[in-house]
Amino acid sequence: MKKNITPYLFAAPAFLVLGYFSILPMLQTAYYSTLEYSFFGPHRFIGAANYVRLFTDPHFWATLLNSLLFLSVTPVLMVVSLTLALSVRNLLRGARIVRLMLFLPVVTPVVIAGIVWRWIFTEETGLLNHLLSLASVGPVRWLTEFPTNLVSAMLVTVWRGMGYYMMLFLAGLALVPREVEEAGILDGATPLQQVWHVLLPLLRPTLLFVAVVSSSAAVKVFTEQYILIPGAPLDNKALVSFLYRHAFERFDFGYGSAAGMVLFGMTLLFSYTQVRLMDREQSS
Amino acid sequence: MRKALSRIVIITASAAAVIPFLWLAATSVKGAEELFVYPPTFIPRTFQWENYTGVWNAIPFGLYLVNSLTVALLSVVFNLLLSSLAGFALARYRFRYRGLLFGAVLFSMMVPKEMLVIPLFTSVLRLHLADSLLGVVLPFAVEGMGIFLMRQAFLALPRDVEEAAVMDGAAPLRLWWSVMLPMVRPSLAALAIFTFIGSWGDFLWPMVVLKSQEHYTVQVGLSMMLGTFVDNYRYVAAGSLLALLPVALLFILMQRHFERGLLSGSGK
Incomplete structure (x- = not known):
């Protein structure tokens, strides 16, 4: 076939946008992180000084640690959403409405979810502490005490995520041949044994996918905390809040970019695995 | 047994998923004095639909x-x-x-x-x-x-x-x-x-x-x-x-x- 410029013309608009607004900014962040670059002044190359400052900044370590702690939503989400999927898939009636109810939090904007939960978490007059008080628990300092306020944001994340991961598990379970399970029942395996020894190994790709998607989102948590605990000290929040504080409240773009590079490094393993899984699935 | 367990899981999760929306809806029609009463009221005592016109006009x-x-x-x-x-x-x-x-x-x-x-x-x-x-x-x-x-x-x-x-x-x-x-x-x-x-x-x-x-x-x-x-x-x-x-x-x-x-x- 002769040389054909047609595919280039088709690809050009998208790749101009992608290049200018995704690939180039990635390189710019790396470059900015080596600059003394304030919004208000000229910039100047300072080598690794931003990173040295970062690694000696206790607020950086505190927010980094919180981002890592936030990873504990992943095992919780996996257990909750797999349990839900196992329960929902044998529903004969009402499966659609149950999926609808569980999925509504997924499409709810984070800001709105944060607003609702902030009221539910309100310590003196909120719904949650009221319910807990009926069981003589609390009052729990959901918003004002660390690390409880970290857990509150995690709860919002689990609430918004469980329906999504349940759907992924349902799709994974749909691929498990019926005979495999029936064989397990005939062997006299208890339901739990059956899940553990038969289903989980077959669900490995889905489990891995859910784990990496949830983890890379967890490290990047921001809006939940921005809405839930706006007045809390920075040390109660996670790494993106640190980036936001320095880049957009103090306009220290160089320092913020260095934090951005750390964020990239932290999510890379998860997002790389995610993309690998998606690409492999597609080409097989 | 297994069925009952499934049902409990589904009911609990659905309630957890939906209650925040009901709470939001209830709050959106409450009067100012009812917002911070304790114990909190799930079903509003009064329905103030004016909140909707209020937010529309105030900003x-x-x-x-x-x-x-x-x-x-x-x-x-x-x-x-x-x-x-x-x-x-x-x-x-x-x-x-x-x-x-x-x-x-x-x-x-x-x-x-x-x-x-x-x-x-x-x-x-x-x-x-x-x-x-x-x-x-x-x-x-x-x-x-x-x-x-x-x-x-x-x-x-x-x-x-x-x-x-x-x-x-x-x-x-x-x-x-x-x-x-x-x-x-x-x-x-x-x-x-x-x-x-x-x-x-x-x-x-x-x-x-x-x-x-x-x-x-x-x-x-x-x-x-x-x-x-x-x-x-x-x-x-x-x-x-x-x-x-x-x-x-x-x-x-x-x-x-x-x-x-x-x-x-x-x-x-």
Whole structure:
């Protein structure tokens, strides 16, 4: 076939946008992180000084640690959403409405979810502490005490995520041949044994996918905390809040970019695995 | 036994999923004096529908909704157009830099949006798009995931489709538009729904770009109301419910498309 410029013309608009607004900014962040670059002044190359400052900044370590702690939503989400999927898939009636109810939090904007939960978490007059008080628990300092306020944001994340991961598990379970399970029942395996020894190994790709998607989102948590605990000290929040504080409240773009590079490094393993899984699935 | 356990799980989770929405709805019609009573009341004593007109009049809330709708619809149009053009090229043509371009798509999927906001902000300033809706839309007018999904959709089509069309002498652009696009309609629908919901709920980037109140999207507007209307939760609640309605309705009406699309991008 002769040389054909047609595919280039088709690809050009998208790749101009992608290049200018995704690939180039990635390189710019790396470059900015080596600059003394304030919004208000000229910039100047300072080598690794931003990173040295970062690694000696206790607020950086505190927010980094919180981002890592936030990873504990992943095992919780996996257990909750797999349990839900196992329960929902044998529903004969009402499966659609149950999926609808569980999925509504997924499409709810984070800001709105944060607003609702902030009221539910309100310590003196909120719904949650009221319910807990009926069981003589609390009052729990959901918003004002660390690390409880970290857990509150995690709860919002689990609430918004469980329906999504349940759907992924349902799709994974749909691929498990019926005979495999029936064989397990005939062997006299208890339901739990059956899940553990038969289903989980077959669900490995889905489990891995859910784990990496949830983890890379967890490290990047921001809006939940921005809405839930706006007045809390920075040390109660996670790494993106640190980036936001320095880049957009103090306009220290160089320092913020260095934090951005750390964020990239932290999510890379998860997002790389995610993309690998998606690409492999597609080409097989 | 197993059935009963399943039922308990489902009822508990459904209640946990739905109660916050009921709480939001209840708060949105409560009177000011009922907001912080203890114990909290689930069913409001009085129904103050004025909260809805209140939020509408106290701030340019209608404008926020229009801005969000503009941003979301523009994002949908741009993403569908650009992703399906590029996805078509990557899936149905062999050309020299195809591997490199697809590599760029995969790479862009690994870069967290949160780390790009600083250089994107400086770019948008340079382009004189700061504090504008176009500045919110343009940087995400196409995303790696969208190109990936459309490539996947076009790859799944049988080989002989375009051969027949090419024999008919169809120009490539017409082939793409009138033969190929109709065949990937489910993927287009899924991408449209995802883009709309994602763009409607986006917060960090619009907050960085938009400075003046008349340009706020509804999420930025709500977060600002939260700061200024401290004593007026009921307005914020009414506003939140109004801002939730479009995505909730879209999802309820398109549940089937949504669920199918979800799985096409999930490694399944």
